[in-house]
Amino acid sequence: MSGIIIxxxxxxxxxxxxxxxxxxxxxxxxxxxxxxxAVKILADSDGKARPLAGxxxxxxxxxxxxxxxxxxxxxxxxxxxxxxxMDYDKSGGLTIGAAVPLHLxxxxxxxxxxxxxxxxxxxxxxxxxxxxxxxxxxxxxxGAPSGDSIPNLVxxxxxxxxxxxxxxxxxxxxxxxxxxxxxxxxxNELLVSLYFPNPGEGFGANYIRFIPRNExxxxxxxxxxxxxxxxxxxxxxxxxxxxxxxxxxxxxxxSKALVGQPVSDEAIQNAAEAAREAASPISDMRxxxxxxxxxxxxxxxxxxxxxxxxxxxx
Ligand SMILES: Cc1cc2nc3c(=O)[nH]c(=O)nc-3n(C[C@H](O)[C@H](O)[C@H](O)COP(=O)(O)OP(=O)(O)OC[C@H]3O[C@@H](n4cnc5c(N)ncnc54)[C@H](O)[C@@H]3O)c2cc1C
Numbered sequence: 679m680s681g682i683i684i685x686x687x688x689x690x691x692x693x694x695x696x697x698x699x700x701x702x703x704x705x706x707x708x709x710x711x712x713x714x715x716a717v718k719i720l721a722d723s724d725g726k727a728r729p730l731a732g733x734x735x736x737x738x739x740x741x742x743x744x745x746x747x748x749x750x751x752x753x754x755x756x757x758x759x760x761x762x763x764m765d766y767d768k769s770g771g772l773t774i775g776a777a778v779p780l781h782l783x784x785x786x787x788x789x790x791x792x793x794x795x796x797x798x799x800x801x802x803x804x805x806x807x808x809x810x811x812x813x814x815x816x817x818x819x820x821g822a823p824s825g826d827s828i829p830n831l832v833x834x835x836x837x838x839x840x841x842x843x844x845x846x847x848x849x850x851x852x853x854x855x856x857x858x859x860x861x862x863x864x865x866n867e868l869l870v871s872l873y874f875p876n877p878g879e880g881f882g883a884n885y886i887r888f889i890p891r892n893e894x895x896x897x898x899x900x901x902x903x904x905x906x907x908x909x910x911x912x913x914x915x916x917x918x919x920x921x922x923x924x925x926x927x928x929x930x931x932x933s934k935a936l937v938g939q940p941v942s943d944e945a946i947q948n949a950a951e952a953a954r955e956a957a958s959p960i961s962d963m964r965x966x967x968x969x970x971x972x973x974x975x976x977x978x979x980x981x982x983x984x985x986x987x988x989x990x991x992x
Contacts, residue, residue, distance in 0.1 A: 705740065709754040713761070713841045713870060719753050721843045721866040727751035729868055731777050732811035734804065735820045746859055753868075760870060761815075766792065770876025776815030776869045781806075783814065793834070793874055795883035795988065799827040799902070802887070815869045818854055821861045821925070822896070828855065828926040829902025829918035830885040834874050842867035852918070855925040880907040882989030884981040887920065888973050890964055897921045898965045901953065901977035905936065907991040912936040917949060917978050922957035922970050929956040932978065941991045950979035 710716040720727050728749040730736055739747040755761050761777035766788035774783060783789055784797040803812055803826050817827040818838070828851070836851040840863055851872070854861050863869060877883075887900035900920035906913045915936030917929040931952030939945035959970035 703740070703743065705749060706751040707754065708751065709757045711757050711759075713758055713868060716753050716755060716758060716868050717841050717843060717866065719751065720868060723751050723865075725865040727753055727865070729819070730754045731756070731813040731816040731819075732779060732808075733816075734808050734812040735816060735822075755868065763871070764788070770878075772874040774814060774872045774874070776871055777813060780809040780812050780814070784809075793877075795885065795904070795985070796830060796834070796874070798883075798885040799830040802826060814872055818851065818872075819861055819863060819869055821855045821857075821859045823855075823858055823923060823925055824896040824900070824921040825855075825926065826885070826887060826897060826900060826920065829900055829920050830883070831872065831902075832918035832926060832928050833883050833885070833902040833904035833916045834877065835904075835916070837873045837875070838863075839870045839873065840867045841870050846870065848873075852926075852928045857924050860925075877904070878906060880913070880989050880991070881905070882907070882985040882987065882991070884984040884988065886977055886981050886984075888977060895964075899957075899959070899970050899973035899977055901974065901981045903932075903978065903981040903985050905982065905985045905989055905991070907941055907986065907989045910940055910991070912939050912941060912945065915949065915982075917953050917982070919953060919957055919974055919978075922959040922974055927956055929953050929978075931956060936982075941986055946979055946982045946986070949982060950975045953978035 708719050730752040756777045761775040763775045764786055765773045772793055780800040784800045789796050814827045817825045831851045838849045838851050840847055856862050883904035885902040887897035889895045897920050899922050902918045904916045915933050917932035918926055920926050929952055932949040935948035935952050936945055954971050954975040957971050957974040959967045961967045
């Protein structure tokens with residue numbers, strides 16, 4: 679075992695703060711090379727270990743001593759070969775390992791050709807330096823209601839494969855986030871990969887968000903959508919919203935408004951209104967609840983129009 683020190687103050691390294699607390703927190707660091715070893719470390723740590731992917735959320739949370747991240751051990755997952763794979767298989771599905779950084783995802787030729795909408799969120803999280811480290815898996819497992827990739831994963835009907843002491847299990851991605859920064863992945867489990875099923879003919883998707891300024895910030899609201907179109911009708915449709923509820927929400931009413939309907943402005947508007955109704959946002963410095971609900975309608979309508987275009991439907 680080796681160790682890293684998370685420095686919690688820029689200049690003072692070895693003295694107590696004015697409450698007598700330590701300014702340093704010792705964190706044990708492991709870099710296992712197999713899923714089994716990683717799971718064993720997590721399972722042996724009694725809930726006090728955290729997987730480390732890109733670290734762009736976790737390191738920040740440890741540094742500010744976020745009480746929700748009470749980690750005494752970090753398990754760096756980047757040396758596990760299985761978690762670094764990206765495979766596009768013959769049935770048309772795409773598997774992205776939990777440690778693959780965003781820049782490798784949006785530059786991957788199979789993503790560009792078959793799943794271009796993944797790029798919508800992968801290329802807007804943070805900026806270039808963040809995208810060199812950050813992962814889709816970390817964005818999902820962090821469980822923030824504002825996680826920009828999560829609506830997109832839900833729109834693509836992604837299946838999460840999770841490994842734990844009793845083997846692996848698969849979770850539809852819409853069931854992963856359970857509340858603010860809470861997920862259904864246990865502390866002794868590890869997200870291994872995300873599987874994007876073949877969306878089939880007539881598929882289009884899109885993710886867009888609204889931020890108040892043209893700089894790095896979390897979304898005031900975001901909408902990830904997908905459609906399948908056949909013979910001028912919606913045969914499938916999904917809308918998932920970010921930043922407007924305690925967790926990203928799949929809007930069932932939007933699917934109902936689309937499926938079976940001819941591709942039309944009316945059907946899209948009905949789905950957008952369902953999104954507005956489903957949102958239960960808070961008011962904060964980024965926007966009022968009413969403003970966020972309005973954004974849900976606008977973003978859903980715009981994202982659906984783009985998804986329809988990408989599906990070749992307009
Ligand atoms: C400057 C800056 C800008 C940012 N901008 C955005 C933005 O625009 N949009 C946005 O959504 N986010 C943004 N973020 C947040 C962050 O970059 C993303 O959430 C990123 O995708 C996290 O991925 P990561 O690999 O760095 O996760 P990490 O920090 O490594 O992990 C995040 C959480 O997930 C857990 N975890 C990671 N991998 C696994 C796994 N395989 N199994 C189980 N648990 C796991 C960790 O233990 C931790 O709790 C920003 C962060 C910074 C610092």
